[in-house]
Amino acid sequence: MISSDSSTNQSSTSAVVAKGHLSGGPITMASPFRSVGVVGLGHMGNAFALNLVAGGYRILAYDRDPAHVETLRRAGAEGASSLADLSACDAVLTSLPDDEALTAVALHPEGLAHVMRPGAVHISMSTVSPDLSRLLVAEHEARGQGYVAAPVLGNPDLARARHLFVLAAGRPAALEQTRPLLERLGQRVFVVGEDAAAANLMKLAGNVLTATTLQSMGEILALLRKGGIDPHVAFDVLTNSLFDSKVHRTYGGKIVDERYSRAGMAVPLAIKDLRLALAEAEHEDVPMPTASLVRDRLVGLAAGGWAELDWSALGLLAARDAGLSTSFTVGHAAARQP
Numbered sequence: 001m002i003s004s005d006s007s008t009n010q011s012s013t014s015a016v017v018a019k020g021h022l023s024g025g026p027i028t029m030a031s032p033f034r035s036v037g038v039v040g041l042g043h044m045g046n047a048f049a050l051n052l053v054a055g056g057y058r059i060l061a062y063d064r065d066p067a068h069v070e071t072l073r074r075a076g077a078e079g080a081s082s083l084a085d086l087s088a089c090d091a092v093l094t095s096l097p098d099d100e101a102l103t104a105v106a107l108h109p110e111g112l113a114h115v116m117r118p119g120a121v122h123i124s125m126s127t128v129s130p131d132l133s134r135l136l137v138a139e140h141e142a143r144g145q146g147y148v149a150a151p152v153l154g155n156p157d158l159a160r161a162r163h164l165f166v167l168a169a170g171r172p173a174a175l176e177q178t179r180p181l182l183e184r185l186g187q188r189v190f191v192v193g194e195d196a197a198a199a200n201l202m203k204l205a206g207n208v209l210t211a212t213t214l215q216s217m218g219e220i221l222a223l224l225r226k227g228g229i230d231p232h233v234a235f236d237v238l239t240n241s242l243f244d245s246k247v248h249r250t251y252g253g254k255i256v257d258e259r260y261s262r263a264g265m266a267v268p269l270a271i272k273d274l275r276l277a278l279a280e281a282e283h284e285d286v287p288m289p290t291a292s293l294v295r296d297r298l299v300g301l302a303a304g305g306w307a308e309l310d311w312s313a314l315g316l317l318a319a320r321d322a323g324l325s326t327s328f329t330v331g332h333a334a335a336r337q338p
Contacts, residue, residue: 032177033121034058037086038077038093039105039112040126041068043264044152045095047159048125048185052093053077055184060086087115091181093123098272099132106136118144121174123181125150127207127269129276130197137170137196146174149196150182151203155250155264163187167206169199204277208291210247211270211311215294217252218315222322231256255315258328263310270311271298 034057038049041063053059053076061072062080069079083105086092092112096102102124106112112122113136122140124133124147133149140147148170158164164186168175171194182189192198224234235256239249254260274295281288297314306313319326 033090033181035089036091036093037089040095041072043156044159047156048093048095049077050075051162051185060089083110083112084115087117089120091121091123092116094126096126097269099128102126102128107139113139113143116145121146121148121177123148123150123178125152127151127203127273128200130200133196133200147196148174148178149199151199152186153206167192167199167202169193170196201280204273207273208277211274211294212290213247214251214312214314215297217255218318221255221315222318222324225324226322251312254312258326260309260313260316260328265311267298267301267307267309267311
């Protein structure tokens with residue numbers, strides 16, 4: 001189902017745009033899209049829209065919160081008051097939190113599938129179920145539209161810096177049209193396959209691996225701290241020897257410094273992603289006992305009043321279970337600290 005990165009198969013047109021991307025320059029006439037709608041202007045969607053504005057795209061921004069639209073308007077985007085305003089766009093990029101939100105935006109009688117023109121492409125950068133992507137492919141293609149799933153690995157800080165890793169899947173023609181835009185948003189585009197759902201499965205798998213790593217980091221750092229080792233020394237040893245991945249460094253650093261807020265990935269979204277991954281695992285008859293355990297740990301964070309925290313707070317839960325004190329406080333959660 002999952003193929004290797006197709007950067008070696010990139011056309012000369014895309015190569016021209018990629019060169020402009022690496023130098024930070026504007027898009028060239030090689031880009032097939034001129035007018036791009038962006039729907040969902042949270043931390044990620046805002047970063048996507050700003051990077052596309054800086055790249056020379058005409059951006060029409062839409063969000064339920066008019067304040068988010070106004071922020072983009074001041075940065076050079078045009079504001080849209082409804083999804084219907086996006087009907088003339090060459091492409092519409094959506095960045096939404098879950099299946100329910102994307103379904104409402106895309107499939108409502110006044111949603112994207114009904115307002116986008118034939119030939120336009122819907123680029124979904126949301127972390128949603130593979131089943132929803134399959135449904136959206138069918139709905140868009142029935143109307144002569146394209147659909148590409150392009151969730152990302154990375155957080156809002158990486159999105160602002162254009163250092164994301166983009167996982168793209170869809171029909172070859174739609175991918176070819178979309179790739180220059182996606183290259184504007186991240187440091188590398190991985191083409192996962194022609195089935196859009198494959199990109200969503202790949203994203204869910206990446207999030208499971210991150211969550212299980214956070215659980216392990218939390219446990220290990222709690223053990224070392226309780227054994228009398230300075231957690232910053234422990235973190236230095238671990239991340240500058242065999243465990244020097246971006247996940248270990250980024251989220252391990254949050255655990256050591258107790259930087260659980262502001263959330264890059266809030267606990268409820270992490271729970272949602274593991275739930276979707278476990279549903280796929282059940283469908284494919286793949287036991288995932290570690291993922292099931294970590295999902296329960298995340299639910300424990302929510303039950304303890306820490307739902308607003310970043311999922312690296314799995315380290316906070318591990319420290320609490322080990323009887324360790326913490327200097328971290330957030331809202332009424334301070335009362336729950338030992």
